[in-house]
Amino acid sequence: MTKDDHQDAVAREPDPRTADNRAEAFHGVRVARRNELAEDYVELIAELIHTQGEARPVDIATKMGVTAPTVAKTLGRLARDGLITRAKYRSVFLTDEGRALAKECRHRHEIVLRFLLSLGLDSETAERDAEGIEHHVSERTLALFAAFANRS
């Protein structure tokens, strides 16, 4: 269908499903990107509840570095998606599902961070990179990161 198909007749070693894999990889990244924000939010909300006793929109806004209306709209989506519950003018609570996701995210975040630190990265850069990388590591990669961090 695409040019590759007949090009492969000439190809030496590349396997015939390379194009598919590319599209799949990009698709996987797009999916991951769709969940990034939700992951960061529930992770932060869990942390705020733990450290401050409650998760207030104003604190979420400060830590996320966005404005209050942006937080409000995002919380609306999280509620719609069953990750949090909220009442008007009150602070935010995680549902069971939200709590489970938060736990998983914190776990991932910590492994990625520990891994970067164990590679020798300074903590500020490690924190910044971990915040982005954490959403793009598969289970398999995470396991390798954890193993490496542990035996360092």
Add this chain to the structure above:
Amino acid sequence: MTKDDHQDAVAREPDPRTADNRAEAFHGVRVARRNELAEDYVELIAELIHTQGEARPVDIATKMGVTAPTVAKTLGRLARDGLITRAKYRSVFLTDEGRALAKECRHRHEIVLRFLLSLGLDSETAERDAEGIEHHVSERTLALFAAFANRS
């Protein structure tokens, strides 16, 4: 200003600029995310020009796993941003700036990929994860990845 300020009076060990760093980290991730798509496109366009002789929208669409109109719109943005040039119904060319970005992206992609492979990851998963991670590694992290991959 936020609750943290006076909370810090009670705090044990966390340093006082933690909140700022968090917001900065999230901001950095948001910025990185804005460039992800452009980076993947120019990298792919460069690759298509190299392997096929030209970069046709239909091939970009296939490899990216999106529809032709999506590609058309994205190419419009890339042209607007000075990364490519194009004429109606013709294939796409990189500007100097686009070529430079493509080169840099390919470089980053390769280092991340080699790094993941050298950690012991299978190549399919490595390719998928690299496609996402590459946009979130700082120069510093990249250098550590490269060093690790080389001495493995």
Add this chain to the structure above:
DNA sequence: GCATAAAGTTAGTCTAGGCTAACAATCTGC
């Protein structure tokens, strides 16, 4: 307990990035 400050909401705007449907141009094979 009330005035004011702080926090939260709502409405409206914008861009990116995805899609489908419909149409236009180009390429290909005969």
Add this chain to the structure above:
DNA sequence: GCAGATTGTTAGCCTAGACTAACTTTATGC
């Protein structure tokens, strides 16, 4: 050289995620 297939464009729709402006509610301090 033209019919049909392929490719590309355009228009229009949608959601996410950002913002400002304006308003309402809640919390605070005196």
